Amino acid sequence: MTVLLYITTMAVRKILTIPDPRLYEISEKVTEFGRPLRPLIRDMFDTMYAADGVGLAAIQIGVKKRILVLDLTHFGFVKGVFINPEVVEQSKEMQEGDEGCLSVPGLSVPLKRPKYVKVKYQDLNGSERIIEGEMLLARALLHEMDHLDGKVFVDLLEPAIKREVAEDIERIKQGLMPQKERIPEYRKEVSKARA
Ligand SMILES: [Zn+2]
Structure with missing residues:
Protein backbone atom coordinates (compact mmCIF):
# COMPACT_ATOMS: atom_id res chain seq x y z
CA MET A 1 0.00 0.00 0.00
CA THR A 2 1.26 3.41 -0.91
CA VAL A 3 0.52 6.32 1.32
CA LEU A 4 0.84 9.69 -0.27
CA LEU A 5 1.62 12.47 2.03
CA TYR A 6 1.25 16.03 0.87
CA ILE A 7 3.16 18.54 2.90
CA THR A 8 2.92 22.20 2.27
CA THR A 9 6.07 24.09 3.00
CA MET A 10 4.45 27.48 2.78
CA ALA A 11 4.23 29.15 6.15
CA VAL A 12 2.81 32.59 6.35
CA ARG A 13 3.26 34.03 9.81
CA LYS A 14 1.39 36.83 11.48
CA ILE A 15 3.00 40.23 10.99
CA LEU A 16 3.18 42.29 14.17
CA THR A 17 1.70 45.75 13.88
CA ILE A 18 2.19 48.88 15.96
CA PRO A 19 2.05 49.32 18.92
CA ASP A 20 3.16 45.72 19.60
CA PRO A 21 6.00 46.20 22.10
CA ARG A 22 8.22 43.65 20.32
CA LEU A 23 8.58 46.10 17.41
CA TYR A 24 10.45 48.47 19.74
CA GLU A 25 12.95 45.89 20.97
CA ILE A 26 16.53 45.61 19.78
CA SER A 27 17.14 42.37 17.93
CA GLU A 28 20.01 40.09 18.86
CA LYS A 29 23.06 39.30 16.79
CA VAL A 30 22.93 35.99 14.94
CA THR A 31 25.76 33.62 15.89
CA GLU A 32 24.57 30.35 14.39
CA PHE A 33 24.37 30.09 10.61
CA GLY A 34 23.42 27.61 7.93
CA ARG A 35 20.72 24.99 8.03
CA PRO A 36 19.02 25.93 11.34
CA LEU A 37 18.16 29.34 9.86
CA ARG A 38 16.51 28.03 6.71
CA PRO A 39 12.94 27.46 7.99
CA LEU A 40 12.84 30.96 9.45
CA ILE A 41 14.15 32.55 6.24
CA ARG A 42 11.59 30.63 4.18
CA ASP A 43 8.79 31.80 6.45
CA MET A 44 10.03 35.36 6.18
CA PHE A 45 9.89 35.28 2.38
CA ASP A 46 6.47 33.56 2.36
CA THR A 47 5.08 36.08 4.81
CA MET A 48 6.53 39.04 2.92
CA TYR A 49 5.17 37.85 -0.45
CA ALA A 50 1.73 37.10 0.99
CA ALA A 51 1.57 40.71 2.20
CA ASP A 52 2.90 42.19 -1.07
CA GLY A 53 5.95 43.47 0.76
CA VAL A 54 9.43 44.07 -0.62
CA GLY A 55 11.24 43.67 2.69
CA LEU A 56 10.77 42.13 6.10
CA ALA A 57 12.76 42.04 9.32
CA ALA A 58 12.59 38.96 11.56
CA ILE A 59 11.20 40.98 14.47
CA GLN A 60 8.13 41.75 12.35
CA ILE A 61 7.14 38.12 12.80
CA GLY A 62 8.24 38.17 16.42
CA VAL A 63 11.73 36.70 16.03
CA LYS A 64 14.31 38.87 17.76
CA LYS A 65 17.22 38.18 15.42
CA ARG A 66 19.20 40.55 13.26
CA ILE A 67 17.95 39.13 9.97
CA LEU A 68 16.19 40.82 7.10
CA VAL A 69 15.00 39.69 3.70
CA LEU A 70 14.44 41.79 0.60
CA ASP A 71 13.06 41.09 -2.82
CA LEU A 72 13.42 44.06 -5.13
CA THR A 73 13.92 42.03 -8.31
CA HIS A 74 10.80 43.60 -9.81
CA PHE A 75 12.63 46.95 -9.64
CA GLY A 76 15.92 45.65 -11.00
CA PHE A 77 17.58 45.25 -7.61
CA VAL A 78 18.46 42.23 -5.51
CA LYS A 79 16.67 39.49 -3.70
CA GLY A 80 18.53 38.37 -0.61
CA VAL A 81 19.01 37.57 3.03
CA PHE A 82 21.03 40.00 5.12
CA ILE A 83 22.22 38.89 8.53
CA ASN A 84 23.80 41.19 11.16
CA PRO A 85 23.80 44.13 8.72
CA GLU A 86 25.68 47.33 9.57
CA VAL A 87 25.93 50.59 7.66
CA VAL A 88 29.55 51.31 6.77
CA GLU A 89 28.92 54.34 4.57
CA GLN A 90 26.02 56.51 3.53
CA SER A 91 25.61 59.57 1.37
CA LYS A 92 24.92 63.04 2.67
CA GLU A 93 22.72 63.48 -0.34
CA MET A 94 19.18 62.49 0.53
CA GLN A 95 16.32 60.98 -1.47
CA GLU A 96 12.70 61.95 -1.16
CA GLY A 97 10.00 59.37 -1.41
CA ASP A 98 7.04 57.69 0.17
CA GLU A 99 7.63 54.88 2.56
CA GLY A 100 5.32 52.23 3.94
CA CYS A 101 5.66 49.36 6.38
CA LEU A 102 3.90 46.02 6.74
CA SER A 103 3.73 46.72 10.47
CA VAL A 104 1.88 50.00 9.83
CA PRO A 105 -0.79 48.76 7.41
CA GLY A 106 -2.45 51.22 5.05
CA LEU A 107 -0.12 54.17 5.58
CA SER A 108 2.42 55.60 3.19
CA VAL A 109 4.15 58.89 3.92
CA PRO A 110 7.20 60.81 2.73
CA LEU A 111 10.42 60.14 4.59
CA LYS A 112 13.87 61.42 3.64
CA ARG A 113 16.62 58.81 3.55
CA PRO A 114 20.22 58.84 2.33
CA LYS A 115 20.34 58.27 -1.42
CA TYR A 116 23.21 55.80 -1.20
CA VAL A 117 24.24 53.29 1.41
CA LYS A 118 26.98 50.69 1.80
CA VAL A 119 26.18 47.86 4.18
CA LYS A 120 28.28 45.00 5.47
CA TYR A 121 26.41 41.86 6.45
CA GLN A 122 26.71 38.11 6.71
CA ASP A 123 25.06 35.65 4.36
CA LEU A 124 23.24 32.44 5.33
CA ASN A 125 26.56 30.66 5.81
CA GLY A 126 28.04 33.41 7.93
CA SER A 127 30.38 34.77 5.25
CA GLU A 128 30.97 38.51 5.36
CA ARG A 129 29.66 40.43 2.41
CA ILE A 130 29.10 43.98 1.23
CA ILE A 131 26.15 45.46 -0.58
CA GLU A 132 25.94 48.94 -2.03
CA GLY A 133 22.65 50.43 -3.05
CA GLU A 134 20.93 53.56 -4.20
CA MET A 135 17.35 54.80 -4.13
CA LEU A 136 14.78 52.07 -3.35
CA LEU A 137 17.47 49.56 -2.38
CA ALA A 138 19.07 52.05 0.03
CA ARG A 139 15.66 52.98 1.40
CA ALA A 140 14.64 49.34 1.91
CA LEU A 141 17.93 48.38 3.58
CA LEU A 142 17.75 51.34 5.97
CA HIS A 143 14.06 50.79 6.72
CA GLU A 144 14.59 47.12 7.61
CA MET A 145 17.78 47.84 9.55
CA ASP A 146 15.82 50.33 11.66
CA HIS A 147 13.49 47.47 12.62
CA LEU A 148 16.49 45.57 13.99
CA ASP A 149 17.14 48.51 16.31
CA GLY A 150 13.52 48.73 17.44
CA LYS A 151 12.67 51.72 15.24
CA VAL A 152 9.50 51.97 13.18
CA PHE A 153 9.49 54.49 10.32
CA VAL A 154 6.49 56.48 11.57
CA ASP A 155 8.55 57.52 14.59
CA LEU A 156 11.17 59.07 12.29
CA LEU A 157 8.84 61.39 10.37
CA LYS A 180 -7.86 57.00 3.48
CA GLU A 181 -5.64 54.08 2.69
CA ARG A 182 -2.27 55.08 1.29
CA ILE A 183 -0.03 52.48 -0.24
CA PRO A 184 3.49 53.31 -1.44
CA GLU A 185 4.03 53.14 -5.19
CA TYR A 186 6.50 50.28 -4.95
CA ARG A 187 3.98 48.10 -3.19
CA LYS A 188 1.33 48.85 -5.83
CA GLU A 189 3.87 47.87 -8.45
CA VAL A 190 4.51 44.58 -6.70
CA SER A 191 0.77 43.85 -6.57
CA LYS A 192 0.49 44.53 -10.28
CA ALA A 193 3.42 42.24 -10.95
CA ARG A 194 1.70 39.40 -9.15
CA ALA A 195 -1.76 39.97 -10.59
ZN1 LIG B 1 8.73 48.05 8.16
Missing part, protein backbone atom coordinates in the same frame (compact mmCIF):
# COMPACT_ATOMS: atom_id res chain seq x y z
CA GLU A 158 9.34 65.12 10.22
CA PRO A 159 7.16 66.84 12.85
CA ALA A 160 4.79 68.45 10.31
CA ILE A 161 4.13 65.14 8.57
CA LYS A 162 3.81 63.38 11.89
CA ARG A 163 1.07 65.81 12.91
CA GLU A 164 -0.67 65.35 9.60
CA VAL A 165 -0.94 61.58 9.99
CA ALA A 166 -1.26 61.42 13.79
CA GLU A 167 -4.91 60.47 13.60
CA ASP A 168 -4.26 57.70 11.09
CA ILE A 169 -1.45 56.33 13.23
CA GLU A 170 -3.81 56.26 16.20
CA ARG A 171 -6.38 54.38 14.13
CA ILE A 172 -3.78 51.82 13.04
CA LYS A 173 -2.69 51.36 16.67
CA GLN A 174 -6.30 50.51 17.46
CA GLY A 175 -6.34 47.90 14.71
CA LEU A 176 -8.29 50.08 12.25
CA MET A 177 -7.33 51.24 8.78
CA PRO A 178 -6.46 54.89 8.14
CA GLN A 179 -9.27 57.19 6.96
Whole structure:
Protein backbone atom coordinates (compact mmCIF):
# COMPACT_ATOMS: atom_id res chain seq x y z
CA MET A 1 0.00 0.00 0.00
CA THR A 2 1.26 3.41 -0.91
CA VAL A 3 0.52 6.32 1.32
CA LEU A 4 0.84 9.69 -0.27
CA LEU A 5 1.62 12.47 2.03
CA TYR A 6 1.25 16.03 0.87
CA ILE A 7 3.16 18.54 2.90
CA THR A 8 2.92 22.20 2.27
CA THR A 9 6.07 24.09 3.00
CA MET A 10 4.45 27.48 2.78
CA ALA A 11 4.23 29.15 6.15
CA VAL A 12 2.81 32.59 6.35
CA ARG A 13 3.26 34.03 9.81
CA LYS A 14 1.39 36.83 11.48
CA ILE A 15 3.00 40.23 10.99
CA LEU A 16 3.18 42.29 14.17
CA THR A 17 1.70 45.75 13.88
CA ILE A 18 2.19 48.88 15.96
CA PRO A 19 2.05 49.32 18.92
CA ASP A 20 3.16 45.72 19.60
CA PRO A 21 6.00 46.20 22.10
CA ARG A 22 8.22 43.65 20.32
CA LEU A 23 8.58 46.10 17.41
CA TYR A 24 10.45 48.47 19.74
CA GLU A 25 12.95 45.89 20.97
CA ILE A 26 16.53 45.61 19.78
CA SER A 27 17.14 42.37 17.93
CA GLU A 28 20.01 40.09 18.86
CA LYS A 29 23.06 39.30 16.79
CA VAL A 30 22.93 35.99 14.94
CA THR A 31 25.76 33.62 15.89
CA GLU A 32 24.57 30.35 14.39
CA PHE A 33 24.37 30.09 10.61
CA GLY A 34 23.42 27.61 7.93
CA ARG A 35 20.72 24.99 8.03
CA PRO A 36 19.02 25.93 11.34
CA LEU A 37 18.16 29.34 9.86
CA ARG A 38 16.51 28.03 6.71
CA PRO A 39 12.94 27.46 7.99
CA LEU A 40 12.84 30.96 9.45
CA ILE A 41 14.15 32.55 6.24
CA ARG A 42 11.59 30.63 4.18
CA ASP A 43 8.79 31.80 6.45
CA MET A 44 10.03 35.36 6.18
CA PHE A 45 9.89 35.28 2.38
CA ASP A 46 6.47 33.56 2.36
CA THR A 47 5.08 36.08 4.81
CA MET A 48 6.53 39.04 2.92
CA TYR A 49 5.17 37.85 -0.45
CA ALA A 50 1.73 37.10 0.99
CA ALA A 51 1.57 40.71 2.20
CA ASP A 52 2.90 42.19 -1.07
CA GLY A 53 5.95 43.47 0.76
CA VAL A 54 9.43 44.07 -0.62
CA GLY A 55 11.24 43.67 2.69
CA LEU A 56 10.77 42.13 6.10
CA ALA A 57 12.76 42.04 9.32
CA ALA A 58 12.59 38.96 11.56
CA ILE A 59 11.20 40.98 14.47
CA GLN A 60 8.13 41.75 12.35
CA ILE A 61 7.14 38.12 12.80
CA GLY A 62 8.24 38.17 16.42
CA VAL A 63 11.73 36.70 16.03
CA LYS A 64 14.31 38.87 17.76
CA LYS A 65 17.22 38.18 15.42
CA ARG A 66 19.20 40.55 13.26
CA ILE A 67 17.95 39.13 9.97
CA LEU A 68 16.19 40.82 7.10
CA VAL A 69 15.00 39.69 3.70
CA LEU A 70 14.44 41.79 0.60
CA ASP A 71 13.06 41.09 -2.82
CA LEU A 72 13.42 44.06 -5.13
CA THR A 73 13.92 42.03 -8.31
CA HIS A 74 10.80 43.60 -9.81
CA PHE A 75 12.63 46.95 -9.64
CA GLY A 76 15.92 45.65 -11.00
CA PHE A 77 17.58 45.25 -7.61
CA VAL A 78 18.46 42.23 -5.51
CA LYS A 79 16.67 39.49 -3.70
CA GLY A 80 18.53 38.37 -0.61
CA VAL A 81 19.01 37.57 3.03
CA PHE A 82 21.03 40.00 5.12
CA ILE A 83 22.22 38.89 8.53
CA ASN A 84 23.80 41.19 11.16
CA PRO A 85 23.80 44.13 8.72
CA GLU A 86 25.68 47.33 9.57
CA VAL A 87 25.93 50.59 7.66
CA VAL A 88 29.55 51.31 6.77
CA GLU A 89 28.92 54.34 4.57
CA GLN A 90 26.02 56.51 3.53
CA SER A 91 25.61 59.57 1.37
CA LYS A 92 24.92 63.04 2.67
CA GLU A 93 22.72 63.48 -0.34
CA MET A 94 19.18 62.49 0.53
CA GLN A 95 16.32 60.98 -1.47
CA GLU A 96 12.70 61.95 -1.16
CA GLY A 97 10.00 59.37 -1.41
CA ASP A 98 7.04 57.69 0.17
CA GLU A 99 7.63 54.88 2.56
CA GLY A 100 5.32 52.23 3.94
CA CYS A 101 5.66 49.36 6.38
CA LEU A 102 3.90 46.02 6.74
CA SER A 103 3.73 46.72 10.47
CA VAL A 104 1.88 50.00 9.83
CA PRO A 105 -0.79 48.76 7.41
CA GLY A 106 -2.45 51.22 5.05
CA LEU A 107 -0.12 54.17 5.58
CA SER A 108 2.42 55.60 3.19
CA VAL A 109 4.15 58.89 3.92
CA PRO A 110 7.20 60.81 2.73
CA LEU A 111 10.42 60.14 4.59
CA LYS A 112 13.87 61.42 3.64
CA ARG A 113 16.62 58.81 3.55
CA PRO A 114 20.22 58.84 2.33
CA LYS A 115 20.34 58.27 -1.42
CA TYR A 116 23.21 55.80 -1.20
CA VAL A 117 24.24 53.29 1.41
CA LYS A 118 26.98 50.69 1.80
CA VAL A 119 26.18 47.86 4.18
CA LYS A 120 28.28 45.00 5.47
CA TYR A 121 26.41 41.86 6.45
CA GLN A 122 26.71 38.11 6.71
CA ASP A 123 25.06 35.65 4.36
CA LEU A 124 23.24 32.44 5.33
CA ASN A 125 26.56 30.66 5.81
CA GLY A 126 28.04 33.41 7.93
CA SER A 127 30.38 34.77 5.25
CA GLU A 128 30.97 38.51 5.36
CA ARG A 129 29.66 40.43 2.41
CA ILE A 130 29.10 43.98 1.23
CA ILE A 131 26.15 45.46 -0.58
CA GLU A 132 25.94 48.94 -2.03
CA GLY A 133 22.65 50.43 -3.05
CA GLU A 134 20.93 53.56 -4.20
CA MET A 135 17.35 54.80 -4.13
CA LEU A 136 14.78 52.07 -3.35
CA LEU A 137 17.47 49.56 -2.38
CA ALA A 138 19.07 52.05 0.03
CA ARG A 139 15.66 52.98 1.40
CA ALA A 140 14.64 49.34 1.91
CA LEU A 141 17.93 48.38 3.58
CA LEU A 142 17.75 51.34 5.97
CA HIS A 143 14.06 50.79 6.72
CA GLU A 144 14.59 47.12 7.61
CA MET A 145 17.78 47.84 9.55
CA ASP A 146 15.82 50.33 11.66
CA HIS A 147 13.49 47.47 12.62
CA LEU A 148 16.49 45.57 13.99
CA ASP A 149 17.14 48.51 16.31
CA GLY A 150 13.52 48.73 17.44
CA LYS A 151 12.67 51.72 15.24
CA VAL A 152 9.50 51.97 13.18
CA PHE A 153 9.49 54.49 10.32
CA VAL A 154 6.49 56.48 11.57
CA ASP A 155 8.55 57.52 14.59
CA LEU A 156 11.17 59.07 12.29
CA LEU A 157 8.84 61.39 10.37
CA GLU A 158 9.34 65.12 10.22
CA PRO A 159 7.16 66.84 12.85
CA ALA A 160 4.79 68.45 10.31
CA ILE A 161 4.13 65.14 8.57
CA LYS A 162 3.81 63.38 11.89
CA ARG A 163 1.07 65.81 12.91
CA GLU A 164 -0.67 65.35 9.60
CA VAL A 165 -0.94 61.58 9.99
CA ALA A 166 -1.26 61.42 13.79
CA GLU A 167 -4.91 60.47 13.60
CA ASP A 168 -4.26 57.70 11.09
CA ILE A 169 -1.45 56.33 13.23
CA GLU A 170 -3.81 56.26 16.20
CA ARG A 171 -6.38 54.38 14.13
CA ILE A 172 -3.78 51.82 13.04
CA LYS A 173 -2.69 51.36 16.67
CA GLN A 174 -6.30 50.51 17.46
CA GLY A 175 -6.34 47.90 14.71
CA LEU A 176 -8.29 50.08 12.25
CA MET A 177 -7.33 51.24 8.78
CA PRO A 178 -6.46 54.89 8.14
CA GLN A 179 -9.27 57.19 6.96
CA LYS A 180 -7.86 57.00 3.48
CA GLU A 181 -5.64 54.08 2.69
CA ARG A 182 -2.27 55.08 1.29
CA ILE A 183 -0.03 52.48 -0.24
CA PRO A 184 3.49 53.31 -1.44
CA GLU A 185 4.03 53.14 -5.19
CA TYR A 186 6.50 50.28 -4.95
CA ARG A 187 3.98 48.10 -3.19
CA LYS A 188 1.33 48.85 -5.83
CA GLU A 189 3.87 47.87 -8.45
CA VAL A 190 4.51 44.58 -6.70
CA SER A 191 0.77 43.85 -6.57
CA LYS A 192 0.49 44.53 -10.28
CA ALA A 193 3.42 42.24 -10.95
CA ARG A 194 1.70 39.40 -9.15
CA ALA A 195 -1.76 39.97 -10.59
ZN1 LIG B 1 8.73 48.05 8.16
